[in-house]
Amino acid sequence: MTDTSVQVLAHGLGGSADLPVPLAYALVAAAWALSISFAVLVFAWRTPRLRADAPGVPLPGWVNTFAASPLVRRVLAGTGLALTVWLLLAGAFGPPQTSHNALPTTFYTLLWVGLVAASVLFGPVWKLISPVRAVRRLVCLATGQRPAQGWVAYPEKLGYWPAAIGLLAFVWLELTSPNPGSVTAVLTWSVAYLMITIAGATVCGTRWCERADPFEVYSSLVGRLSPVGPGQEPGTYVLRWPLNNLQATKVGVGSVAVATVLLGSTAFDSFSAQPRWRNFVDSVSASELLGSWTATAVRSGGLLMMVLFVALTFTLACRAVPQLPRSERAKLPCLLVPSLTPIIVGYIFAHYLTFLVEKGQSAAMLLLDPFDFGWNPLGLAHRDVAYVLSTHPTVLASLKVTSVIVGHILGVLAAHDRSLRVLPKRHQLTGQLALLFTMIMYTCGGLYLLFGG
Numbered sequence: 001m002t003d004t005s006v007q008v009l010a011h012g013l014g015g016s017a018d019l020p021v022p023l024a025y026a027l028v029a030a031a032w033a034l035s036i037s038f039a040v041l042v043f044a045w046r047t048p049r050l051r052a053d054a055p056g057v058p059l060p061g062w063v064n065t066f067a068a069s070p071l072v073r074r075v076l077a078g079t080g081l082a083l084t085v086w087l088l089l090a091g092a093f094g095p096p097q098t099s100h101n102a103l104p105t106t107f108y109t110l111l112w113v114g115l116v117a118a119s120v121l122f123g124p125v126w127k128l129i130s131p132v133r134a135v136r137r138l139v140c141l142a143t144g145q146r147p148a149q150g151w152v153a154y155p156e157k158l159g160y161w162p163a164a165i166g167l168l169a170f171v172w173l174e175l176t177s178p179n180p181g182s183v184t185a186v187l188t189w190s191v192a193y194l195m196i197t198i199a200g201a202t203v204c205g206t207r208w209c210e211r212a213d214p215f216e217v218y219s220s221l222v223g224r225l226s227p228v229g230p231g232q233e234p235g236t237y238v239l240r241w242p243l244n245n246l247q248a249t250k251v252g253v254g255s256v257a258v259a260t261v262l263l264g265s266t267a268f269d270s271f272s273a274q275p276r277w278r279n280f281v282d283s284v285s286a287s288e289l290l291g292s293w294t295a296t297a298v299r300s301g302g303l304l305m306m307v308l309f310v311a312l313t314f315t316l317a318c319r320a321v322p323q324l325p326r327s328e329r330a331k332l333p334c335l336l337v338p339s340l341t342p343i344i345v346g347y348i349f350a351h352y353l354t355f356l357v358e359k360g361q362s363a364a365m366l367l368l369d370p371f372d373f374g375w376n377p378l379g380l381a382h383r384d385v386a387y388v389l390s391t392h393p394t395v396l397a398s399l400k401v402t403s404v405i406v407g408h409i410l411g412v413l414a415a416h417d418r419s420l421r422v423l424p425k426r427h428q429l430t431g432q433l434a435l436l437f438t439m440i441m442y443t444c445g446g447l448y449l450l451f452g453g
Contacts, residue, residue, distance in 0.1 A: 023451050030405050030443045037409050038436050041416045042429060050417045052248035056240030058231060068235040073128060080129030090370030091187035098181040102366035107186050108174060109363045113356040116348050119223035126219035132197045133209055150205030159253025164261050166214030171265035175272060176299035217258055222345050224249045243414055249338040256311060256333050259340045264307030266347050270449035313438050320434035321427050335422045339415035346407015347446055350400040354389045361385045400450055408443045
């Protein structure tokens with residue numbers, strides 16, 4: 001793989017100069033798009049229409065047979081486990097330089113961002129390729145135990161909180177740790193993740209994977225936006241409107257934490273690229289009084305504050321129905337949190353699209369020769385990365401704006417339909433206003449963070 005003179009920012013961030021219209025116009029247009037969408041919904045969408053069991057368009061029989069085949073599922077599980085071992089070996093014995101080691105690049109691109117793309121296309125794919133589930137099946141095969149059966153039942157009071165903490169640990173490593181690209185740091189995090197999740201699956205069975213594995217919860221959440229969903233007959237799949245599939249999102253204790261960690265961390269990634277923030281962190285780390293170690297603490301505090309800001313604003317907006325009893329209002333954030341999923345997906349694609357498309361090519365090349373032995377099985381070793389997006393900044397900026405706005409419009413649709421189900425009829429309009437204003441704030445704030453620097 002040869003070097004290139006094209007310089008690409010890590011996550012493909014662009015400036016407002018790349019927009020086809022001035023940033024102020026884009027912000028106003030986004031706010032109007034959401035407001036008009038809501039106004040139309042108020043008059044044209046007065047009863048719940050989204051259903052997780054909507055008929056959809058049946059997929060061909062051979063697709064159902066292939067997808068439900070035990071052999072196919074074993075191959076996928078084995079591939080996921082083999083790739084995990086391959087990456088761990090690359091991290092342990094491959095080149096020490098981040099740019100030449102397959103583990104960090106794959107970890108941040110194909111795993112974190114590629115998992116979203118695969119899940120949106122095909123559904124919750126991590127369940128099929130999870131190395132934790134594969135190890136669990138192998139252990140159960142040897143012991144005669146059922147994978148779902150653990151030593152003790154999973155504590156339901158924990159809900160999704162372990163997954164939220166795991167996701168926060170991931171974004172902390174990526175965004176605020178002293179050296180996020182360090183091969184040693186990524187390898188240590190990966191080994192710790194595997195040890196904890198395998199131990200949890202051993203103790204609590206696969207229920208642990210469903211509730212506490214950060215990557216499985218992540219994949220399952222965004223996978224509800226896939227057009228592919230289960231049919232009415234067991235073992236069949238259909239194509240249906242993604243917002244119908246979104247209705248099947250499982251919520252519980254910690255669901256709001258999972259969603260706000262994902263949205264807040266992505267927002268912080270954009271915020272941390274702002275010149276004022278970077279200058280502030282640099283000035284703190286350069287201080288003789290405070291010392292350089294404080295930069296990590298400052299970034300960690302910024303990340304936590306952004307996540308808490310998203311959690312607080314969303315929770316308050318959902319509970320802004322004073323006519324309801326406090327006990328009923330307390331349930332609303334959890335019931336309405338699936339409406340954040342389209343916003344999360346839209347913002348992730350807007351923020352990391354370049355990273356996935358261009359850095360993902362480097363990851364694929366490194367995976368073919370992880371130990372720098374000169375292997376070239378597919379003849380790709382001397383090919384340059386195709387910077388198909390970075391070299392077309394206006395097109396890229398337009399894609400980012402579209403992703404953010406479409407994600408928020410879908411979020412408004414999902415929130416409106418869910419509100420019609422959970423709010424009393426006399427409060428179905430006024431009860432949505434605070435959440436609408438919050439989503440407009442997220443839209444404009446997200447666009448400003450992407451392009452305002």
